[in-house]
Amino acid sequence: MSFLEATAASDAVLTVSQLNRQVGELLQGHFSRIWVRGEISNFTQAASGHWYFSIKDERASVKAVMFRGRCQAVGFVPKPGEKFEFRAAVTLYEPRGDYQLQVESMRRAGRGDLHEAFLALKEKLAQEGLFDPARKRPIPSMPATIGVVTSLAAAALRDVLTAMARRAPHVRVIVYPAPVQGLDAASKLNAALNLAIERAETDVLLLVRGGGSLEDLWSFNDEALARSVAASPIPVISGVGHETDFTIADFVADLRAPTPTAAAELCCHSREACMRAVRVAYASLCTQQQRLHERASLRLDRAAALLVSPQQRLSQQALRLQGLNQRLSRAAAQASARHVARLDAVRARLARAQPRPQGLRAELDYRRQALADAARRLLEHRRQRLLALAQTLEALGPRSILDRGYAIVRKENGEIVKNALDLSVGEQLGVELGRGSVRVDVVQVHGLL
Structure with a gap:
C-alpha cells in the first residue's frame, strides 16, 4: 500500500x-x-x-x-x-x-557543447592557478600610454576612445587591431596581444569588445589567448560584453571591467582627478615651504642672539684658559700622589707574594700522595663495577636463557614467533636450542585465552 x-x-x-x-x-x-x-x-x-x-x-x-x-x-x-x-x-x-x-x-x-567546453577550460585553468588573485599584477594609477586590443570597426573601440578623450586626453592610446568575431578571431587577437607585449610601448593593455551571444564572444574563451593574457608582463584589463557576460579572458585578466567604457575608466585616473591631486600637492608644498621659512627665521634670530663682541669672547677664552690651567695643576699633583700610593701597594703585595719553598714542597708531596690514593680507589671501584656489569650481561644474554631450557622459534623468513595464532598448520619453523637447532612442522595451533 x-x-x-x-x-x-x-x-x-x-x-x-x-x-x-x-x-x-x-x-x-x-x-x-x-x-x-x-x-x-x-x-x-x-x-x-x-x-x-x-x-x-x-x-x-x-x-x-x-x-x-x-x-x-x-x-x-x-x-x-x-x-x-x-x-x-x-x-x-x-x-x-x-x-x-x-x-x-x-x-x-x-549549445551544450560550447558551454561544456567553457566550463572544462575554466576548471583546467583554475586548477593551474591562472585565476589566483595573488598572481595578478597591479594596474598602474598614472599610465602614460595604454594599448587597446580590439577591432577597428568595433563599437567598443569608439566607447574607449570617447571615454579616454573625455576623462584623460593626456594619456596616449595605441590600438592593436584584430577581429573580435569569426573563425580566426581568437588567433588574431592572440597575435595582436603578443605584438603589444613584444613592442612594450604601453603601461597597460585593454582587451575589449561589445556584448553578444555565447558564440559571438567565443573568441575570448580561447586557451592560447588566456595563457597569453596570464603571461603578459604588462597588466591587462578585460572589458568584454556587458556586465552579465563572462569569458575566460575575464577570469585570467588582472582586472575585469563590466563594459569597454568601464575598462577605459579603470585603466587611469581622470584628468580632473589628476589636476585635483596636483592642486592638493601644490597647496601642501606651499604650506611646507612656509613652515620651513618660518623655522629658518627663528633659527636666524636665535643665532643672532648668541653673537658676542671679539673683546668679550677673548675675555671669556682667557677665563676659560685660566680655569683649565688650574685644573691641569691639580690633576698633575693628584696623579703623582696616586702613583706613589700604587707603588707602595705593589711593594707590599710583592713582599707578601715571595715564595716559601720548604712549605710548598711539603704540601706538594702531600697532594701527590692523595692523588695517587684517589686514583687507586677509583680504579678499584671501576673494576668492581665492570665485573658486576659483565655478570649481569652474562645472566641476561640469550645464550644463558637458552641454556636454561628455553628456545627461539623463527619462521622461514627469520621472523621470531611470539604468538601461536600467527602460525598456520603445515608451516615450517626453525627452533634454536641451547645446544644446536632443529627444523619442525606445525601440526596443530593452540591459542591462549
Missing part, C-alpha cells in the same frame, strides 16, 4: 505543515536528479546572490531556485527568453505549498 493510500485509509487529521512536509518527502523520494529543458522567465538575482526564476515551455511553467554557490560555477548570468537545460532536484517549498526545482547546474540548450 502506498503512502497516499495509507493516509486516505486512515482517520488521522494532518495539519497543513505536516501535509506539505510529507508531500515534499514524497517528491524528493520519487524523483532523483533530473534534466529539464525550458526557457527562463521572471528572472531575479537577489542581493544574497541566489537566482529565482521560472522555467517554461509552450504549455506550462515551473518555479526554480539556484543558490549562490551553484550560481558562481555557471560563469555567466542567464537572460530571460534564453533556453537552457537544467539539472535539478524536485522539492516542495513548504511555507506556500509550491513545488519547485532546485537547480544544481545548467547549460545552454542546443
